[in-house]
Amino acid sequence: MISGPRTSGPRTSDPRGRRAEYAQLTRQAILEAARDLFVSQGYFETRVEEIAAVARVAPATVYAVGGGKNGLLRTLIADGTAGQDVAQVIARIEAITDPAELLRFIAHATRATFEQWSALMRQVVAAAPREPGVRETLDIAHDSMRGGFRLAADRLAALGGLRDGVDAARAADILWLHLCNAAYFIRTDDLGWSLDESETWATEALTTALLTERGTR
Structure with missing residues (x-):
C-alpha cells in the first residue's frame, strides 16, 4: 500500500488562532471586571488600575483593549444591544x-x-x-x-x-x-x-x- 509522507510529530495549531483566542479571553476578562466593579463601586469610584488587577492584566492593556473606563462602559452597553x-x-x-x-x-x-x-x-x-x-x-x-x-x-x-x-x-x-x-x-x-x-x-x-x-x- 502506498502511504503519504510521514510527519515527525503532532501538528501544532495556528499561532494566529491562539493569539486571537487569547485576545478574546483577555477582552472578556477586562469587560467582566469593569462591569463588576462599576456595579459594586460606582463608575467614578472605579479606577483603571483596579480593573486591571481583577482582570489580571496590566493597566496599559485595559487602555489598549477598552480605551479606559468610558470606552469599557460604552463597549459593555453596545455589546448588550447587539x-x-x-x-x-x-x-x-x-x-x-x-x-x-x-x-x-x-x-x-x-x-x-x-x-x-x-x-x-x-x-x-x-x-x-x-x-x-x-x-x-x-x-x-x-x-x-x-x-x-x-x-x-x-x-x-x-x-x-x-x-x-x-x-x-x-x-x-x-x-x-x-x-x-x-x-x-x-x-x-x-x-x-x-x-x-x-x-x-x-x-x-x-x-x-x-x-x-x-x-x-
Whole structure:
C-alpha cells in the first residue's frame, strides 16, 4: 500500500488562532471586571488600575483593549444591544401574529432585560449628568430600546391591533413610557413593586392604552 509522507510529530495549531483566542479571553476578562466593579463601586469610584488587577492584566492593556473606563462602559452597553438575545427578541416580534400575545411578550422581554442590566444601568444613569461620554453611552441604550419599541409598534399596526387614534409612532411612545428603564426604576425602587407586579401592571395598562377590543382577544 502506498502511504503519504510521514510527519515527525503532532501538528501544532495556528499561532494566529491562539493569539486571537487569547485576545478574546483577555477582552472578556477586562469587560467582566469593569462591569463588576462599576456595579459594586460606582463608575467614578472605579479606577483603571483596579480593573486591571481583577482582570489580571496590566493597566496599559485595559487602555489598549477598552480605551479606559468610558470606552469599557460604552463597549459593555453596545455589546448588550447587539447580543444574540436581542436578535431573538426581534425575530419573535416579527413572528407573532396575535396583538395581545405580542404585547405580553414585549412586557416580559423588557422585564427580563431590566433584571439583567438594571444594576449596571443604575451606574450609567447616575454618571451621565457628570460625564459627556457616559451620556453618549446612555443614548446608545435608549436608542436601542426605542428602536425595539418602534418595531413592536409597527408590528401591532400591521396586525390591525391598535385602537383608533393611536398610530405606530404614538404606540412606540406609550411603550417607552411604560417599559423604559426609568419606568421600571419608579415601580421597583419608588413604589417597591416586585418585577412580577410591574410586568403584570404594565401588560394590563398597555393593553388598555393600545389595543382594540379585537386585539385583546
